[in-house]
Amino acid sequence: MRVVLDGMGGDYAPKETVKGAVLASAEIEDEIYIVGNKAAIEKELNKNGYKGDQIKIVEANEVITMEDSPVKAIRKKKDSSLVVGLNMIKNGEGDLFVSAGNTGALVVGARLILGRIDGIDRPALASIYPNITGGEPNLLVDAGASSESKAGNMVEYGLMGSIFVEKVWGRENPRVGLVNLGVEESKGTSVTKDAFQRLKASDLNFVGNVEAREVPKGACDVIVCDGFVGNVILKLTEGVAMSVFKLVKQTLTKGIKNKISALLIKKDLTQLKNAFDYEEYGGAPILGVCGPVVKMHGSSTSNAVKNTIIKGLPYAKENVVDIIRHEMLKVQELIEEDIEG
């Protein structure tokens, strides 16, 4: 496999990106193409003492920043690391694209440059969602590629998420759940009620409606919702968890006795906080486009870059894009009805 890495995207690029590539190269056999400013990347490779030929540089001299408007950036910055990298996937010069750059630009770029898989109405941005009770994380689809989704789109999200979790994470028969107001079939908006019936009619392992309360407890492997709700779930989880940690920390450091306690358990609390450390889980896939694309957090460190590369490889190796293309045929009639209506 040939991994194409956006060398310039993200808050700590190219330093952490290049270091992450070097770390990954020690653990995998696959080639890594770092796209970006040649001099800057070479400098970082040298700093890391890299002398092999597993990592190669592909020159691209523009950078899409976090402030750039996605559509405009993709259209204008043809020589950006993001556009050049996606074109390599399109042209068969690479098998997996990994970027910590502008999320909107990556989603738009993947749609425009790679194109949608036949039959897919809305490609989705998935996100890794922590299981706060200590189990394995789950996959949330859509994390914000579309702010409004129809019922048919939610079937797509369920299908694509299920295939990804099975093939890339190796989890058999993933449980697909629909975020809704209550567990009863009759609950929800017109869209979620309709989505419930379509998911129920599909071959997916649909476990029904899931209330938001159960989502952080790992109620399902694939969490299906529209992009607006997905965005609320991700950001609120972070906001609540971090606020609670802060409160716990304040409580622990309040009195003298508690200062002793705090020292005693500091290490354990750090481990606890790591449950929210998305770095360990690898990146978030863009699903429904004609090529494996993985987004990592903008502030990814070299460790996150390394993990995203290694854990993203099965997205390419297991032919997930082809499987989605093939499986789409089976659910086509569950999707078409409202997309074309």
Added chain:
Amino acid sequence: MRVVLDGMGGDYAPKETVKGAVLASAEIEDEIYIVGNKAAIEKELNKNGYKGDQIKIVEANEVITMEDSPVKAIRKKKDSSLVVGLNMIKNGEGDLFVSAGNTGALVVGARLILGRIDGIDRPALASIYPNITGGEPNLLVDAGASSESKAGNMVEYGLMGSIFVEKVWGRENPRVGLVNLGVEESKGTSVTKDAFQRLKASDLNFVGNVEAREVPKGACDVIVCDGFVGNVILKLTEGVAMSVFKLVKQTLTKGIKNKISALLIKKDLTQLKNAFDYEEYGGAPILGVCGPVVKMHGSSTSNAVKNTIIKGLPYAKENVVDIIRHEMLKVQELIEEDIEG
């Protein structure tokens, strides 16, 4: 003021409800009418040694259960404590209705029996939302009365919430925020983008879009969102916070050293957990109906009942319903456009 209390609604009725009324009567001068089964309520009053005449019993011999379908229950169970109590408000025999019963039935009953305030398209169920960083709680509107809301409805939510927070909680010039994907004006669905412009054009203290991450940190006094998103925010906050507390507890009790730490800080952690104790804050108002109605949690204890009665009184005393009726005229053109379109 005459408080009308649903004596039969809630998991611990009439025991905790009656006890709560007795506790409240010791702190306020207002009359309390407990609606429900006379024998059962008398028995509880006796158990609490109540001998005064501040508390009166109004007989009603049906009960709307948590399993009842809201619309059907309101139409069929005419002699239920909920319907009888709401009719007292309608007929001017009471000034504030408080219930721990079936939320759906209470919302539907308030709409059907009391009616909507002129100009209000969608009455809303508000909910008290904790400020996890330690400050005062805020008000979330809508918490689920409508699962789908138009832009005009969000203006209503902002207006009603703002008046309630100012008049009942005594907080001046409340900050109204719109839950959205990002802080920029251009972010969101067609509905939230439209709602942003209307709220901006209103006289409310609109602080703009608020990302879900900032909501638990007290970003605004009135959190405006549609009922589906409101439901997700409330349930997810509870799910995440409780899961994190559980994790902290597990961490603290893991090793021997930590068991000592755990003992040392157990009391403080309990205080911390109380930040999530909605009981202290009083109930959640139904806004936009012709009469003050307050919903408390189904599992309310006597302490919660007492607080809800006492903290709900300004909803009646401050003429909040009349103020909403009057202020509605000022925002009418910001609402009509899409409601009637």
